Amino acid sequence: MGWSDWIRDGVEVEPSLYAADFMRLGAQIDALLGAGTKVFHFDIGDGHFVPPVTIGPVVLRSIAPAIQAAGGIVDCHLMVDDPAHHFEELAASGGDSVTFHVEATDDPAGVAAAARAHGLAVGVAFNPETSPGQAASFAAAAGAEIVLCMSIHPGYSGQPFMADAFARIALLRELITVPIQVDGGVGESNARETHEAGAALLVAGSAIFADPDPGAAYARIRAACL
Secondary structure (H helix, E strand, C coil): CCHHHCCECCEEEEEEHHHCCCCCHHHHHHHHHHCCCCEEEEEEEECCCCCCECCCHHHHHHHHHHHHHCCCEEEEEEECCCHHHHHHHHHHHCCCEEEEEHHHCCCHHHHHHHHHHCCCEEEEEECCCCCHHHHHHHHHHHCCCEEEEECCCCCCCCCCCCCCHHHHHHHHHHHCCCCEEEECCCCCCCHHHHHHHCCCEEEECHHHHCCCCHHHHHHHHHHHHC
């Protein structure tokens, strides 16, 4: 299955598990699956490309079987210096796709080939300081299936959405044909504008997991786009 199978009615919301309450992670995932969530966003930071060390394969191995058994996938966002180093373990741990950063490598085709050799779908991401044009060229070289436009500086959950991201999304939409993903500060108040700018995959962390009912929050954000 490709990304077109996961994007329903032109849009999908991805709960960002980095923002979850890890005391209640299993229950929160179950609630989201019950609400219809199909794609879960899994952030991996190495303490080098971004300051924090985030969640990794140990957590992925514990959650991927339940998500996949329910018909979902785990979309891994690699905020790391050496993305290819992690592909084998992520694939073995249950990852379905990997997105690596323009700023992390000068060999998009080689890194993408390494991911596909492990059966992983491929996306590319770019930081706010990187131009959409550069990202589009990088994505073409990688044969990327999605392109992630960061609407915050990567690393920490809970940052506010950067308003200039709307223009970057719109410009990127003119340059590529694959789905655009947006990550950072996305919530019910800006989901429609983000989607209308050209994004089909909306990553939402605090907006979902800070709510007492993550499943209901997911449903509201998705409904706001339709």
